[in-house]
Amino acid sequence: MANKQKKLLQGNGxxxxxxxxxxxTVYAGYPITPSTEIAEGCARExxxxxxxxxxxxxxxxxxxxxxxxSVTGRKVLTGTSGPGYSLMSELFGYAYxxxxxxVVVNVQRGGPSTGLPTKVGQADTMQARWGTHGDYNAIAxxxxxxxxxxxxxxxxxxxxxxxxxxxxxxxxxVMGHMREIIELPEKGDHEVFDRxxxxxxxxxxxxFAMTDNLxxxxxxxxxxxxxxxxxxxxxxxxxxxxxxxxxxxxxxxLFNKIExxxxxxxxxxxxxxxxxxxxxxxxxxxSRAALQAMQIARKAGAKVGSIQLYTIWPFDYEMIKRATxxxxxxxxxxxxxxxxCHEIQKVLDPSKKLETVQRxxxxxxxxMELLEKLEEVL
Amino acid sequence: MATTEKQKSDVMLxxxxxxxxxxxxxxxxxxxxxxxxxxxxxxxxxxYTNDEVAMVSGIGCTSRMPVYLDxxxxxxxxxxxxxFATGVKFAEPKMKVVVITGDGDALAIGGNHFIHACRRNxxxxxxxxxxxxxxxxxxxxxPTTPADALSTTTPYGNVEKHFDPCDLAKSAGATYVARxxxxxxxxxxxxxxxxxxxxxxxxxxxxxxxxxxxxxxxRKGDAPAMLEQFKxxxxxxxxxxxxxASELExxxxxxxxxxxxxxxxxxxxxxxxxxxxxxx
Ligand SMILES: Cc1ncc(C[n+]2csc(CCOP(=O)(O)OP(=O)(O)O)c2C)c(N)n1
Ligand code: SF4
Ligand SMILES: [Mg+2]
Numbered sequence: 001m002a003n004k005q006k007k008l009l010q011g012n013g014x015x016x017x018x019x020x021x022x023x024x025t026v027y028a029g030y031p032i033t034p035s036t037e038i039a040e041g042c043a044r045e046x047x048x049x050x051x052x053x054x055x056x057x058x059x060x061x062x063x064x065x066x067x068x069x070s071v072t073g074r075k076v077l078t079g080t081s082g083p084g085y086s087l088m089s090e091l092f093g094y095a096y097x098x099x100x101x102x103v104v105v106n107v108q109r110g111g112p113s114t115g116l117p118t119k120v121g122q123a124d125t126m127q128a129r130w131g132t133h134g135d136y137n138a139i140a141x142x143x144x145x146x147x148x149x150x151x152x153x154x155x156x157x158x159x160x161x162x163x164x165x166x167x168x169x170x171x172x173x174v175m176g177h178m179r180e181i182i183e184l185p186e187k188g189d190h191e192v193f194d195r196x197x198x199x200x201x202x203x204x205x206x207x208f209a210m211t212d213n214l215x216x217x218x219x220x221x222x223x224x225x226x227x228x229x230x231x232x233x234x235x236x237x238x239x240x241x242x243x244x245x246x247x248x249x250x251x252x253x254l255f256n257k258i259e260x261x262x263x264x265x266x267x268x269x270x271x272x273x274x275x276x277x278x279x280x281x282x283x284x285x286x287s288r289a290a291l292q293a294m295q296i297a298r299k300a301g302a303k304v305g306s307i308q309l310y311t312i313w314p315f316d317y318e319m320i321k322r323a324t325x326x327x328x329x330x331x332x333x334x335x336x337x338x339x340x341c342h343e344i345q346k347v348l349d350p351s352k353k354l355e356t357v358q359r360x361x362x363x364x365x366x367x368m369e370l371l372e373k374l375e376e377v378l
Numbered sequence: 379m380a381t382t383e384k385q386k387s388d389v390m391l392x393x394x395x396x397x398x399x400x401x402x403x404x405x406x407x408x409x410x411x412x413x414x415x416x417x418x419x420x421x422x423x424x425x426y427t428n429d430e431v432a433m434v435s436g437i438g439c440t441s442r443m444p445v446y447l448d449x450x451x452x453x454x455x456x457x458x459x460x461x462f463a464t465g466v467k468f469a470e471p472k473m474k475v476v477v478i479t480g481d482g483d484a485l486a487i488g489g490n491h492f493i494h495a496c497r498r499n500x501x502x503x504x505x506x507x508x509x510x511x512x513x514x515x516x517x518x519x520x521p522t523t524p525a526d527a528l529s530t531t532t533p534y535g536n537v538e539k540h541f542d543p544c545d546l547a548k549s550a551g552a553t554y555v556a557r558x559x560x561x562x563x564x565x566x567x568x569x570x571x572x573x574x575x576x577x578x579x580x581x582x583x584x585x586x587x588x589x590x591x592x593x594x595x596x597r598k599g600d601a602p603a604m605l606e607q608f609k610x611x612x613x614x615x616x617x618x619x620x621x622x623a624s625e626l627e628x629x630x631x632x633x634x635x636x637x638x639x640x641x642x643x644x645x646x647x648x649x650x651x652x653x654x655x656x657x658x
Contacts, residue, residue, distance in 0.1 A: 026469050047655040052648065054468055057494040064454065064491075068434070068465025071452060072473070076465075094455050221466065222452040222473060224429055227397075228445055230453040237397055239445065272580035 002133045004183040007029035011149040011175040012079070014182060015105050016041035018153030019077045021185060022192055024103070025051035028057055028065035030084060034173040035107035038079030040300030059084035063091040063104065071229060073132040073220025082124055084130070092166055092233045096254060098217065099208065101160035101195060103153070105169040107176040109305050110362045120173040120286055128168045129313045135251060137258040137263060140168040140313040142284040148182035151161045152310065153192065155369055158193040159265060163257055170312065172335065174364055188281045198225065207238040208250070212344045214257035223372050229346030258314055267310040270323050272298065276305030277325045278377055280301060281320070281344060283309040286365050293370035302378055312340065317347040324348060329377045333357040333365050353377065382395045393418045393428065395448045395459065403442050407601030409560040409586025413507055414443055417476075417565060420571040432473045434463040436488060438480035439513040439588070439606035457487030460495040463502050471645040477504045483596070485521040485541050496550035499578045500644040504545055505570065506581060517591025528595045547581040548636045554580035560587060561608040562632060569634065578643045585612075585630050586647040 009017065015038055027042035041139050043053045052069075056062040059080055066076035080088065085106045095102050110116030111123050128140035139159050139301045143152035153169055160167040196340050198205050198217040200205075207227035219225035232238040232240035233247050239249065258265065269287075271294065280290040287308040297304040320343075324330055330348060333356070341356050348354055357373050359365050404410050421431065431449040435441035437456035444451035450473070454462045459477045467475040484492050484506050495502060511529055512518040519529040519536055522543065526535040544555050554576040558566035566584060573580035587593060587604035598604050608630065615633035618626060 020608075028465060030467075047652045048658050050652055050656055052468055052652075054464070054648075056461065056464070057490050060458060061464070061491055061494070064458045064461035065468065068452065068462040068467075069452075070465075071450075071468035072466055072470040074469045090455055093457065127531070221428055221432055222470060226428060226448055226450050228451045228453065230445065231452075231455055232453070237400060269644030358427075 004186065006091045006181055006183055008039055008179055008181050009146055010177055010179050011143070011171055012037035012107065012177065013041055014146045014149035015075050015079070015153045015169065015171070015327065016045060017184060018150035019157065020045060021150070021190065022075060022157035023194070024075045024077045024152045024157065025049070026066060026069040026076045027052070027078065028054045028056050028062045028069070028076070029080065030062050032081045032084045033225065034109055035079040037107065037176070038105055038107070042077070045294065055207055059087040060091060063088040063095070063102070064325050066102050067091065067095050067098070067100050071104055071221050075101070075161070077103050077105070079107065081107050081109050082111045083113070083126060083347050085127065089131045093134060093136065096132065096136050096168040097231050097293055098167070099218070099254070101164055102166045103156045103160050104166060105153070105171060108170060108172040110360070112376065118173065118360040120285065120335060120364055121360065121362065122170070122172055122286070122334050123339070123360065123366055124170065125312060125336065125339040127333070128170055135255070136158070137255045138168070139163065139165060139258060139311070141267070141311050142170040142172055142309065143175065144284055144287040144308065146178060146181040149175065150182060150185070154190050154192065158191065161193045161195040162215070163261070164195065164218055165258065170284060172285050174257045185203040201227070206236045208234065208236045210236065214253050214260070217328055262314045262316055264317065265311055266316040268316070268319060269310065269314045270309040271306045273305035273307065273323045275303050275324060276327045277303045278329045278331060278374060279305040279307060279324055280333060280370065281307045281309070283312055283340065284324050286335060289365050289367045289370055292367040293374065296367065296371060302374065304374065309340070317343070317344050320344060321347050322353060327352065329353040329355055331355045331357060331370070331373055331377065333370060335359050335365060355374045389419060393421065393448055394399040395446055397444055402446055404439060405590045406437065407587070407589060409509060409584070410440055410443060410507060412560040412563060413505065413566070413584050413586060414446070416445070416567040416570050417505065419567050420466050420574055423571055424574055426474055430472070430474055430657050432463070432466050432475045433476045433478060434459045434466060434475065435482040436480070437514070438483045439509040440478060440480040441483055441496065443478045444533055457483055458491065459483065460488060460491040460502070460504065464495060464498070464500055466646060467500055467502055468648070471501070471649070475502045475512055476574070479504060479515065481504050481506065481508045481510065481522040481543070482520045484507060489521070493546065496552040496579050497583070498644040499551055499641055501577055501579070503573045503580045503582070506583045507586045508543060508583050509586045509592055513588045513591060517588070517595055530590070530595070538566050543583045544581065544635045551579070552581050552636070553578035553638040553641050555631050556581070556634045557583045557585065557630065557631055559585040559606040559608040559612055559632060561613065572634070576637070578641060580640070596614040654656070
C-alpha cells in the first residue's frame with residue numbers, strides 16, 4: 001500500500017482539510033483571532049477546487065451567507081471565535097429552526113467580551129448548548145489533536161447533513177495553532193454523508209414532513225420544489241403557524257431528531273475506568289493532559305481512568321453514570337470556571353466525590369496539575 | 379392589444395402560491411400588495427421560470443411577501459436578507475435573486491449588509507418598500523421617518539435626520555438605482571423590470587403607504603388619500619434636475635436615479651478568479 005501523504009498542519013489548517021474532504025464548497029467568514037487561519041486556508045484552497053470563499057462584513061452576515069448557500073445544496077462552513085460566535089447566535093437558531101445544515105468552528109479564546117484574544121479558553125461550552133434563544137437541542141464536538149481536527153470536522157459535516165442541523169466544532173487557541181504532522185486521508189478512508197434529497201414529485205412534497213428518523217429530505221433551490229423557508233414556527237409545508245398542536249409537533253421534531261439519536265451522535269474515549277479509583281473527565285486540549293497524567297499515574301501504580309468527550313452536546317448522561325460506576329472520585333478538568341462539571345454533577349452517584357481542575361487565566365491545564373490533584377484525592 | 383382582466387388574473391395565478399391561503403397578513407389597502415403585483419408582472423414579462431427565482435426577505439410587513447409567491451422563498455431574520463441573499467447568489471449564480479425589504483429592515487438593523495451588498499455590486503435586485511415606519515411592530519420611527527413626523531417612538535415629533543436610500547445605494551456602489559411610488563404603477567412595473575434585467579446590484583425604492591400607522595399618526599388619511607399625496611408630491615428625475623435642493627424638500631424624486639453598465643459584477647469576477655486558480 002502506498003504511503004499516505006503527510007503534512008505538518010495547525011489545527012485550524014486541519015479543519016480546512018477536513019471540511020474540504022467532507023465536500024465543503026462555500027465558506028463565508030469574518031477574520032478573528034485565533035480562528036483566522038481557517039478563513040485564510042479556505043480563501044486559498046477553495047478557488048482551486050472550484051469552490052467559493054467570501055469575506056463578509058461581520059459574523060452575522062457570515063452565518064447568514066452560509067445558510068443561504070446551504071439551501072442551494074452546498075456544504076458550508078464558517079470559522080470564528082467567542083465575539084463572533086456570540087454575534088452568530090440569533091441565526092444559529094434560524095439554521096436550527098429551518099433545519100439547514102451548517103458547520104461553525106469556534107476556536108475558543110479567553111472571555112468574556114474581547115477577553116484574551118491570543119490565549120486559550122474553553123468557556124463557550126455552555127454557549128454551544130444554550131447560545132440562541134428559545135428551546136432547542138444542539139450538537140457540538142471537540143477534537144484534541146490536529147489529526148482529530150481533520151476527522152472531527154468531517155464528522156461535524158456528516159452530522160450536520162445527516163440531522164439537518166447546525167453543528168459547532170469547539171477548538172481552542174492551542175488546538176487551532178498547535179502544529180502536528182498528520183496523514184491526509186484518501187478518498188474512501190472516511191465516510192462522507194450527503195443530505196437526503198426528496199424522491200417524491202414536487203406536487204407531493206412536504207418540506208418538513210415527519211419521517212421515521214424525524215429528518216425530512218431536503219431539496220436544493222432550483223430543483224423544482226420551491227418550498228418556503230422561514231424562522232417562524234411552521235407546519236410541515238413550511239408555512240407559519242400559531243396552532244398549539246403544530247407548534248408542539250415542530251419543536252418536538254427538531255429536538256428529538258437529535259435527542260433520540262444521541263447514541264449515534266455521542267462519541268467518547270473511555271479508558272481504564274473498570275478498576276479506577278479516580279476518573280478524569282475532560283475534552284479538547286485538556287484531554288491531552290488528562291491522558292498523559294493517567295499514564296504517568298498508572299505507571300506509578302495508581303488506579304486512574306479517563307473519559308474524553310468528543311461529542312459534548314448532546315450529552316450522554318447514561319454513559320457518564322456507567323463509566324463512573326466503580327470509581328470513588330471524578331476529576332473534571334476544563335479551561336473555564338466550571339461548565340461541564342455541572343452536567344456531571346447531575347448524574348454522578350451522590351456517594352462519589354466530584355473534584356475539579358479549572359483554569360481561566362489563558363493558560364492550559366498541564367499533566368502536572370492533574371497529578372497534583374490526584375495526590376490530593378487518592 | 380389591451381390585456382383583459384382574465385389574462386391579468388392568470389398572470390397572478392401563475393406566481394401566487396397555490397398552497398398558501400389568503401387573505402394575506404397585510405391590512406386592506408396596504409402598499410405592499412401593489413408592489414407585489416408590479417413585481418409579478420415584471421417577472422412574467424421577463425419570462426423567468428418560478429424555479430430560477432429566489433426571493434429573500436427579512437422581517438416586517440413587507441418581508442412577508444415571498445411567502446405568498448411561488449418561488450424559492452427564504453424568509454429570514456430582521457435585517458439580514460441581503461446577507462442571506464449574498465450566500466444564495468454566490469453559491470448559485472444562475473439564480474435570479476430578489477430581496478424584498480422594509481425601510482427598517484434594510485437601513486436600520488440591516489444597514490451594514492445594505493452598503494456592503496451595494497459595494498460588492500453583487501447581482502441582486504433589492505426592492506425596498508419605504509413606508510417611513512416600522513409597520514409590523516406598530517408604527518415606530520425608522521431611518522426614513524422624516525423630521526418632525528410622528529411615530530409611536532417619536533410622540534413629540536422626530537428629532538432625527540433621515541436617510542435617502544437611493545443616495546446611500548449610489549454612493550455605496552450600487553449600479554442601478556431607481557425610485558417609484560405605489561401611485562405611479564406603470565412606472566413602478568417598468569423600473570422593477572429594468573432592475574431585474576440589470577446585471578449588478580440594483581435598488582428599487584418604493585414609496586408606499588402604511589396608512590394604518592404612519593398615515594393615521596400623521597393625519598394623512600386612508601390609503602387612497604395617501605396615494606393621492608404621493609401623486610402630488612412626486613417629481614420626475616428629469617424635472618428635478620433643474621430644481622434647487624430647497625424646492626425638492628419633502629418631494630419624492632421618481633424614475634431612474636443612477637445606472638452604471640460598466641462596473642463588473644461580483645460573482646462574475648469571482649468566477650474569473652476560479653477559472654485561473656482551478657486545478658492549481
Ligand atoms: C432582531 C430583531 N429585532 C427586532 C425585531 C422586531 N421587528 C420586527 S419587524 C420590525 C420593523 C419592520 O420595519 P420595516 O423593515 O420598515 O418593515 P415594515 O413592517 O414597515 O414593512 C421590527 C423592529 C425582530 N423581529 N428582530
Ligand atoms: S401595518 Fe402598515 S405596512 Fe403593515 S400591512 Fe398594515 S398598512 Fe401595511
Ligand atoms: Mg417600513
